[in-house]
Amino acid sequence: MIKNDIALEIEKYSDFNRAKSLLIVDAILSNLKKSLDNDEKIEIRGFASFRVVPKKSGFGRDIRKKKQIRIKKGKRIKFRSGQDLKNI
């Protein structure tokens, strides 16, 4: 499933063309990103929740040189399935 499939769903409930439907999808995604950028959690009951948590991992690995690499700390997105997605 890709972005286009989401736009198709919007078209089912409106008379918007593909371009406008995609515009709305992008606007929604942009808002979701903006929310996480601001360290705000996203919670959609019955689907899933997203939260921003500090990244503590301190080491990674360079596959070519087969050596460890320091990883700068930062943030990451923590995803958690909601009720309806728990048992699939």
Add this chain to the structure above:
Amino acid sequence: MIKNDIALEIEKYSDFNRAKSLLIVDAILSNLKKSLDNDEKIEIRGFASFRVVPKKSGFGRDIRKKKQIRIKKGKRIKFRSGQDLKNI
């Protein structure tokens, strides 16, 4: 951020009322769930991807009895941040 905020975004681009906007949001979420139910991956470039992977964990813990518990295998959703969500 909650489901209502997503509906608000749809209203910005349409003349739909809250009820209809929420109907569309639910329809989209339903489609996403249906896709994962069918073991189909979701890939939204620039945002994130979701995939269904087998659950291999075999043990959990009962916090009250402080004992280990067998966990039945199954499936779970694997979330992966996209390019724009990597560096937040």
Add this chain to the structure above:
DNA sequence: AAGGGCAATATCATTCTTGATCATTAATCC
């Protein structure tokens, strides 16, 4: 406006993911 019901939290050991990079595959822009 408000209650019903789902989500967050804490706990511990085992299992799994994170993280950089290059090549390959595929989503998305035009």
Add this chain to the structure above:
DNA sequence: GGATTAATGATCAAGAATGATATTGCCCTT
């Protein structure tokens, strides 16, 4: 459709998630 560019897979070690359950908090339906 073609071209562009992001996502996936592989690797290894250390850090983090998983999983059950009751309680608290709050989203969401009526």
